[in-house]
Amino acid sequence: MKTQVSWLPTSLENKTLKVVVFILTLTLILFPIIPLFLNSSIPSALDDRASVRMANKCDIFRGEWVPNPRAPPYTNKTCRTIHENQNCMKLGRPDTGFLHWRWKPDGCELPFFNPNLFLELLSGNSMAFLGDSVARNQMQSLMCLLSRVTDAVDVSPTPNEDSRWWSYPSHNFTLAILWSPFLVKANVGDPVGPTLTGLFNLYLDEPDDNWTSQITKFDYVIVSAGHWFLRPAMYHMSGLLVGCQYCLDPNIPDLTKSYGYKMAFRTTFKTIYNLNGFKGMTFLRTFAPSHFQNGEWNKGGDCVRNIPFRRNETRLDGLNLDLYMTQMEEFRAAEKEANKRGLKFKLLDISEAMQLRPDGHPSHYAHLIDVNISKYSDCVHWCLPGPVDTWNDFLLHTLKVESVSASIPSPSSPSPHHDRTILRMANKCDVFRGEWVPSPRAPYYTNTTCWAIHDHQNCMKFGRPDTDFLKWRWKPDGCDLPIFNPAQFLELVRGKSLAFLGDSVGRNQMQSLMCLLNRVTYGMDVSPTPDDKSTWWLYPTHNFTLANFWSPYLVKAEEADPNGPTLTGLFNLYLDEPDKNWTSQIAEFDYVIVSAGHWFFRPTMYHESGRLVGCHYCLDPNITDLTMYYGYRMAFRTTFKTIYNLKGFKGTTFLRTFAPSHFENGEWNKGGDCVRKRPFMSNETRLDGFNLELYMTQVEEFRAAEREASKRGLKFRLLDTTEAMQMRPDGHPSRYGHPLHVNITTYINDCVHWCLPGPVDTWNEFLLHMLKMERGRPSAFGQLHLRERKMRAQ
Numbered sequence: 001m002k003t004q005v006s007w008l009p010t011s012l013e014n015k016t017l018k019v020v021v022f023i024l025t026l027t028l029i030l031f032p033i034i035p036l037f038l039n040s041s042i043p044s045a046l047d048d049r050a051s052v053r054m055a056n057k058c059d060i061f062r063g064e065w066v067p068n069p070r071a072p073p074y075t076n077k078t079c080r081t082i083h084e085n086q087n088c089m090k091l092g093r094p095d096t097g098f099l100h101w102r103w104k105p106d107g108c109e110l111p112f113f114n115p116n117l118f119l120e121l122l123s124g125n126s127m128a129f130l131g132d133s134v135a136r137n138q139m140q141s142l143m144c145l146l147s148r149v150t151d152a153v154d155v156s157p158t159p160n161e162d163s164r165w166w167s168y169p170s171h172n173f174t175l176a177i178l179w180s181p182f183l184v185k186a187n188v189g190d191p192v193g194p195t196l197t198g199l200f201n202l203y204l205d206e207p208d209d210n211w212t213s214q215i216t217k218f219d220y221v222i223v224s225a226g227h228w229f230l231r232p233a234m235y236h237m238s239g240l241l242v243g244c245q246y247c248l249d250p251n252i253p254d255l256t257k258s259y260g261y262k263m264a265f266r267t268t269f270k271t272i273y274n275l276n277g278f279k280g281m282t283f284l285r286t287f288a289p290s291h292f293q294n295g296e297w298n299k300g301g302d303c304v305r306n307i308p309f310r311r312n313e314t315r316l317d318g319l320n321l322d323l324y325m326t327q328m329e330e331f332r333a334a335e336k337e338a339n340k341r342g343l344k345f346k347l348l349d350i351s352e353a354m355q356l357r358p359d360g361h362p363s364h365y366a367h368l369i370d371v372n373i374s375k376y377s378d379c380v381h382w383c384l385p386g387p388v389d390t391w392n393d394f395l396l397h398t399l400k401v402e403s404v405s406a407s408i409p410s411p412s413s414p415s416p417h418h419d420r421t422i423l424r425m426a427n428k429c430d431v432f433r434g435e436w437v438p439s440p441r442a443p444y445y446t447n448t449t450c451w452a453i454h455d456h457q458n459c460m461k462f463g464r465p466d467t468d469f470l471k472w473r474w475k476p477d478g479c480d481l482p483i484f485n486p487a488q489f490l491e492l493v494r495g496k497s498l499a500f501l502g503d504s505v506g507r508n509q510m511q512s513l514m515c516l517l518n519r520v521t522y523g524m525d526v527s528p529t530p531d532d533k534s535t536w537w538l539y540p541t542h543n544f545t546l547a548n549f550w551s552p553y554l555v556k557a558e559e560a561d562p563n564g565p566t567l568t569g570l571f572n573l574y575l576d577e578p579d580k581n582w583t584s585q586i587a588e589f590d591y592v593i594v595s596a597g598h599w600f601f602r603p604t605m606y607h608e609s610g611r612l613v614g615c616h617y618c619l620d621p622n623i624t625d626l627t628m629y630y631g632y633r634m635a636f637r638t639t640f641k642t643i644y645n646l647k648g649f650k651g652t653t654f655l656r657t658f659a660p661s662h663f664e665n666g667e668w669n670k671g672g673d674c675v676r677k678r679p680f681m682s683n684e685t686r687l688d689g690f691n692l693e694l695y696m697t698q699v700e701e702f703r704a705a706e707r708e709a710s711k712r713g714l715k716f717r718l719l720d721t722t723e724a725m726q727m728r729p730d731g732h733p734s735r736y737g738h739p740l741h742v743n744i745t746t747y748i749n750d751c752v753h754w755c756l757p758g759p760v761d762t763w764n765e766f767l768l769h770m771l772k773m774e775r776g777r778p779s780a781f782g783q784l785h786l787r788e789r790k791m792r793a794q
Contacts, residue, residue, distance in 0.1 A: 058108035058688050060397055061349040065308040065356055065387075068102035070624070072385035073113065079144035079384070081152075085366045086137060088383035093365040095306050098383070103353055103390045108689035111629060113393050115149040117700055119171040121399050122220075126174035130211050130268075131224040132181035134288055136162075137381050138222070139177050141388045142395075163210065176218070178211040181228040183268045185209070193232045194248045200233045204263035207271040216277040222348065222395075223268060224285040226323060227380055229261045237263075257319070262326045269334030273343050281402070282338070284331045285348040285391065289320045290380045291358035303379035305358040308387075316355055324351050346398055350391050360387040400696055401686065429479035431769055432720040436679040436727055436759075439473035443757035444484060450515035450756070452523075456737040457508060459755035464736040466677055469755070474724055474762045484765045486520040490542045492771045493591070497545035501582050501639075502595040503552035505659055507533075508753050509593070510548045513764045515756060534581065547589070549582040552599040554639040556580070564603045565619045574607045575634040578642040587648040593719065593767075594639060595656040597694065598752055600628045608634070633697050640705030644714050652774065653709070655702045656719040656763065660691045661752045662729035674734050674751035679759075680727040687726055695722050717770055721763050731759040 076082055076089045084091075103110050129135040143152060143166065152166035152175065162179035185203040193199030215221060232246045235255055243255035272282055292301030316324055335345040354360075358379075366378040382388035447453055447460040455461070474481050500506045514523060514537065523537035523546060533550035556574040564570030586592055603617045606626060614626035636655075643653050663672030687695055699718070706716040725731075733750040754760035 058105060060105040060108065060110050060394065061347075061352060063103055063105040063110075063353070064311060065101040065353075066104040068100050069621075070100075070102075070112075072099045073389065074144045074148060074385055076384070079147050081140050081143040081147070082384045083136070083140055085378065086140070086362055086381050086384045086386075088362050088365040088386070091362075091365045093362075093383070097306055098357075098359040098387070099385060101308055101387070103393065109693070110390075110393050110397060111693045112627075113145050113389065113396055114700075115146045117696060118392075118396050118399070119146065119149060119168065119173060120700065120703070121396075121403055122173045123171040124173070125219040126176070126217060127220040127222070128176045128178050128211075128215065128218040129222050129224075130178045130180055130215070131183070131222075131285075132179075132226070132228055134226065134381060135222070135224045135285070136177050136179075137384070137388055138224075138285065138391050139175065141382075141384055141386075142392045143175070144384060145389060145392055174218075176214075178214060180208040180210050181225065182233075183208060183211075183223070183225050183264045189234055194246060195232055197231050199247065200231060201236060202233045202260055202264070203236045204260060205237050205267055207267055212271060212275070215272065215280075216275060219280045220283070221272065221280055222283045222285050223265075223272075224287075225261075225264065226287045227290065229257050229264070229323075230319075233260055235260055235263075258322050258326050261323055262330060265327060265330040266334075269330060269345070270337075273334060273338040273341055273345075279343070281344045281346060283346045283348050283395070283398070284327060286327055286351045287320065287323045288350060288354045288382075289316070291361060292377075292379045293358070297376060297379070301379065302377040303358050303361045303363050307359055309356040309358065311352075311356065314355055316351065320351075320355070344402075346402075348391065348394050348398065350394065353390060354382075354387065357382075357387040397692075400692060401688065429476055431476040431479070431481050431766060432723060434474055434476035434481075434724070435682055436472040436724075437475040439471055441471075441473075441483075443470045444761065445515045445518060445757055447756070450518050452511050452514040452518070453756045454507070454511060456750060457511070457733055457753050457756045457758075459733050459736040459758070462733075462736045462738060464733075464755070468677055469728075469730040469759070470757060472679055472759070474765070481762075481765055481769060484516050484761065484768055486517045489764075489768050489771070490517065490520060490539065490544060492768075492775060493544045494542045495544070496590040497547070497588065498591040498593070499547045499549055499582075499586065499589040500593050500595075501549045501551055501586070502554070502593075502656075503550070503597070503599055505597065505753060506593070506595045506656070507548050507550075508756070508760055509595075509656065509763050510546065512754075512756055512760045513767075514546070516761060516764055545589075547585075549585065551579040551581050552596060554579060554582075554594070554596050554635045560605060565617060566603055568602050570618065571602060571604045572607060573604045573631055573635070575613075575631060576608045576638055578638055583642060583646070586643065587646055590651045591654065591771075592643065592651055593654045593656050594636075594643075595658075596632075596635065597658045598661070600632045600635075600694075604628075604631055606631055606634075629693055629697055632694060633701060636698060636701040637705075640701060640716070641708075644705060644709040644712055644716075650714070652715040652717060654717045654719045654767070654770070655698060657698055657722040658691065658694045659721060659725045659754075660687070662732060663749075663751045664729070672751065673749045674729050674732040676729040678730055680729065682723075682727065685726055687722065691722075691726070715774075717774075719763065719766055719770065721766065724762060725754075725759065728754075728759040731755055 076087050082090075089096075102112075129139045146152070146168070150168055150170050152168050154164065155167045155174070156163070156165045160179070163177060165174065165176040167174050182200070182202055185206040185208050187201050188198055189201045190199035229245075232248075233244060234241060234247055234252070235243045235245065241252065243253040243259070245255065245257050245260055247254070269282075272278060290297070291303040291305070293303060293305070295301035331345065331347060338345045360382050362378040362381060362383050364377045365383075366381070447458050453461075460467075473483070500510045517523070517539070521539055521541045523539050525535065526538045526545075527535045531550070534548060536545060536547040538545050553571070553573055556577040556579050558572045559569050560572045561570040600616075603619075604615060605612060605618055605623075606614045606616070612623065614624040614630070616626065616628045616631055618625070640653075643649060662674040662676070664674065664676075666672035702716065702718060709716045729751075731754050733753060733755050735749050736755075737750040737753070
């Protein structure tokens, strides 16, 4: 079972941190507002921080292994489901360096596995691993990762150790391994065979009953197979012996391993997409290479390397490449057929990543150290914990992408299968899922009719030559989103107050709202302080108060170093202490719109319970880098918890979700710009990389807070702008956020904020729709009908 080491051509290395810091230094001296535009503070993610990730722009399966000082997410002591043969630490493996690597895709980030999120996405669902002991290896990795949250209960219908079923009662989630190493019907023809590993009869056109009788019970099926096909086998088709693989019988054609492998996958995929009653999603987990060196598996071969390969050191070749390409060919053909039947086939393409990990196998630490080590070394399976855990990072990423791109019910109306991530405003129409469609009507205001536009978003004033970006409206799937009606809005909020809590993108929305309301009446500045970042406005005709509370981190924050590692400042964040800028005022408001995002890319020190617990890109080897996602999650958790526990607060809280930036053809500080003149269609782009992770972090914390708030009689609502704004690369100021006579080399193109007027106005159409839904259907507003018709006629 000799394998060869290889993969495909390497790409260029990332630019060095020194170059990045130098450029940051130069630009930050010249432009004081640049820090808000910073979309990258992890050097390995710079390429992704500043661009839209379309479906084919970041392939998470192509990349390198990079050092990761964080400890593994579990150990052999904290996880009880590790099979002895993969329990490398228990059985004496002396090195631990193999645990301290993470997979870094080219151009984006692969987030660490989040067990809470995985269980939420799979709540009420079931998943089966179909294959051999390497498939079981992945399932046990998944169980160990989930054990950080909850343990499983064995509900196996039979005592067969090879096929086990597990239940997670807290989420009504079922996990199973269906043993089928050949995928098709197989039996032992000779227990010895020509290589002493047995000779098997494979019935290549007959699927294995071990899984066909069970598979319709599952929502997700992960198919894999590999190393068993290296054994001698007799191939049968239509009840006839048609050939063999290394049977050494001169009277039987040797059809090679690849033939049996191809036909087994063809039969498996065909059976799945034709199976009566199966509506689930099918994954192909691609072939995982072995790494025997200095001999074959049964002739002293071992895997003694203790660090990963770089891509330029190895590539798929020989048998590994042949098996991989065979799988891919059959998968692509099956994917097309499945699509015709409304079924989804997805790829978990782990082959490149695992080709680079010769250090991740048990070797001779797959058995007790006092056992005679003449027993074969295991360079096929993977240590737990170890690089196989990354397969489940891939899996979770794919599930997240599917969850975001699908049209699904919301947590406010939970399906019987699982809590979804998207709030439905009505059972029949999700206003947040749709397309941008042409709208010949002029914008509802201009920079000459609205005085409230901040110069940095005043694109018309500063000479933006195109106006087509104004001629689009949001069309939800299956319904319409009415154009903003200022008279109706003011009636709904008469005698009430609304606060925007967050950063300058939150202020961007407030200024849009003020411009939309200007068609009816003007607000009066009643700000209690001269701070122009936090302003209050009163609309006397309706006794309506509008305010903006500046709090870019939402929690208590202090600047520790004005320069920091990236010259954008280093901030102390007190993640369990809300920002007093808003906590001292928020109880007075009837509606609060919470948002935050781009400031979290800056280097930060994380404090909890009065002590330093970690950081994000502080570059201090003595402080654990917890990533920006940790700070983002904890800031929202603290904010939501503070709001629903705030004495006297009876209002409605909205989360306005993350609005992606759209830098293309360069990073934010290296010539990146947003030059597109029209929106994307929904099939041209989707959330990925850090945009997806930030969105999912927000929504996960929102769901948890929504449940707690409901117990207290409070309403939490989701203003889910992310998908709509992912499609609007044309809506940013770019270079038209400053006077044209200013030397533009001293300014960074703004692809973070939004032109006014522009697509950000749609956020307030969403908001008005939600306020109407809170009060009843639009038909309930009989007293407003005349005004509506009048406004539409204008």
